[in-house]
Amino acid sequence: MRIATWNVNSIRARKERVLDWLIRQQLPEIVCLQETKVTDDAFPRREFEDIGYWVTVCGQKTYNGVALLSRSEPSQVVDHLGGDPEDREARFLSAYIADVHILCLYVPNGQVVGSEKFAYKRTWLSRVRHFLDAQCDAGKPLALCGDLNIAPEARDVHDPEEWQDSVLFHPDMRQAFAALCGWGLVDTFRLHYVEGDLYSWWDYRQLAFPRNKGLRIDHILVTQSLAERCTDVAIDREARKGKGASDHAPVIAEFGAVPE
DNA sequence: ATGGTTGCTTAGCAA
Numbered sequence: 001m002r003i004a005t006w007n008v009n010s011i012r013a014r015k016e017r018v019l020d021w022l023i024r025q026q027l028p029e030i031v032c033l034q035e036t037k038v039t040d041d042a043f044p045r046r047e048f049e050d051i052g053y054w055v056t057v058c059g060q061k062t063y064n065g066v067a068l069l070s071r072s073e074p075s076q077v078v079d080h081l082g083g084d085p086e087d088r089e090a091r092f093l094s095a096y097i098a099d100v101h102i103l104c105l106y107v108p109n110g111q112v113v114g115s116e117k118f119a120y121k122r123t124w125l126s127r128v129r130h131f132l133d134a135q136c137d138a139g140k141p142l143a144l145c146g147d148l149n150i151a152p153e154a155r156d157v158h159d160p161e162e163w164q165d166s167v168l169f170h171p172d173m174r175q176a177f178a179a180l181c182g183w184g185l186v187d188t189f190r191l192h193y194v195e196g197d198l199y200s201w202w203d204y205r206q207l208a209f210p211r212n213k214g215l216r217i218d219h220i221l222v223t224q225s226l227a228e229r230c231t232d233v234a235i236d237r238e239a240r241k242g243k244g245a246s247d248h249a250p251v252i253a254e255f256g257a258v259p260e
Numbered sequence: 261a262t263g264g265t266t267g268c269t270t271a272g273c274a275a
Contacts, residue, residue, distance in 0.1 A: 009275085035267095149275095208265095246266095
């Protein structure tokens, strides 16, 4: 079983690229998408259904938006995080696919440290932790995937000094990431790589990608029972190349069969 | 050097 996550930066602008990638990857079982930037009625669901996916969406006009593609039918779909009835931003999906509880997250960027958006990011992340505590079972297979907009460690940032005051690498956010891990999640990427210079996002500007000035902010975090089955993880830099790419690369993790 | 790029929507915001 493979689980992928990809901030596509508009599903309508990226549709052909995403379809090509899914086919080239031979249709991963579960795919979490972020920043779809489209209302549910305008999501190009047919194209993904045609290649064999169930399509679950939680979108809004212009901003945000998440989607879950799955090779089998999802159940118990939840499309809001809870904890704030006023909050209508489309950033969250929870569902069960086969035996796995999947969470697809688009964590707020936070814009500038100290801003209102930064406070929202902090609150939103604490609501995620509450959702885990109240609605999830750390003893069962669960994968929390998405653009978490946090680089957890210095080795996840091309220039930690330059980024130390940014919302993506701020100590409070790294602490919030640690709080998610403290609930019982493991960063699958770090099961397979210890080195730095491996990133999932590069700014569109200033030739950041060819210079590899990136950050690792897209993650697949799993509970212990899945971590034990995680045989491989990859960030597909190829998908970031060329004209018409998202500013994020997809991350894909592979899991072996359930042990007898 | 305070820039630059992309997408949505149409001049300004968000990332």
